[in-house]
Amino acid sequence: MVEWTDFERATIQDIFSKMDYESVGHNALARCLVVYPWTQRYFGNFGNLYNAAAIMGNPKVAAHGAVVLHGLDRAVKNMDNIKATYAELSVLHSEKLHVDPDNFRLLADCLTIVVASRLGTGFTADVQAAFQKFLAVVGAALRKQYH
Amino acid sequence: MSLSAKDKDAIKAFWAKVAPKAEDIGADAMARMLVVYPQTKTYFSHWQDLSPGSAPVRKHGKTVMSGVAEAVSKIDDLTNGLLTLSELHAFQLRVDPANFKILSHNLLVVLAIQFPSDFTPEVHVAMDKFLSAVALALSEKYR
Numbered sequence: 001m002v003e004w005t006d007f008e009r010a011t012i013q014d015i016f017s018k019m020d021y022e023s024v025g026h027n028a029l030a031r032c033l034v035v036y037p038w039t040q041r042y043f044g045n046f047g048n049l050y051n052a053a054a055i056m057g058n059p060k061v062a063a064h065g066a067v068v069l070h071g072l073d074r075a076v077k078n079m080d081n082i083k084a085t086y087a088e089l090s091v092l093h094s095e096k097l098h099v100d101p102d103n104f105r106l107l108a109d110c111l112t113i114v115v116a117s118r119l120g121t122g123f124t125a126d127v128q129a130a131f132q133k134f135l136a137v138v139g140a141a142l143r144k145q146y147h
Numbered sequence: 148m149s150l151s152a153k154d155k156d157a158i159k160a161f162w163a164k165v166a167p168k169a170e171d172i173g174a175d176a177m178a179r180m181l182v183v184y185p186q187t188k189t190y191f192s193h194w195q196d197l198s199p200g201s202a203p204v205r206k207h208g209k210t211v212m213s214g215v216a217e218a219v220s221k222i223d224d225l226t227n228g229l230l231t232l233s234e235l236h237a238f239q240l241r242v243d244p245a246n247f248k249i250l251s252h253n254l255l256v257v258l259a260i261q262f263p264s265d266f267t268p269e270v271h272v273a274m275d276k277f278l279s280a281v282a283l284a285l286s287e288k289y290r
Contacts, residue, residue, distance in 0.1 A: 034268035125182035
């Protein structure tokens, strides 16, 4: 069982309650596709991903970024049971989407950077630690059903 | 994943904006690394104070950033340009090279905070490639 301090719980709830899911999701996913271009392998039917501008302007990327962020919401609302909460999604990512779990960390890093730029100096070292721990737990839960 | 001419231009242009704030950025990145990745503290057991903003953390952040600045000036041949620094890290400091990635990540986070509009995805990928190339050059003499 993951142990969360009061600070960590409060920090995660605070970050997500103020977040623009559509914008952050769009930017994080787009950044991931630009910075780690091999991740584009999962989005063959997204159309034009030819360069950074095309990726940023691609409506399918924007839509999917929002889907991913809303998916994170489940963990935000079930912090004491993330593993069980994501069991189905883990099977989906493994059996159907065939996503290399290493990509969860790549997207998490991009998400951290987007949230950091939005929160500015409010994204202190302690807040960063809580946020990265949360994303690491989510990543581990998504990995759980891989075999 | 070597640096293209476009990458180098982006890095040099962005670095011109970073350079005046280099000390603060270095200090912040170091502080974050020690807090978010506590295993990195094992390299600094000789410091009295490992808290963010402490004198040794600030001083070391400055040292690291001048190393990065040197790397920018030698961007066309990092392996040879950073040989002395590689020897330092390999033979004296013996920092596990996995930690270069960790510090790089924290540098990128600080850059995103300090330059919310300049740190575009294109600049981000160029800087990430650059820091990876620097890490590789620093690892050159390890074995």
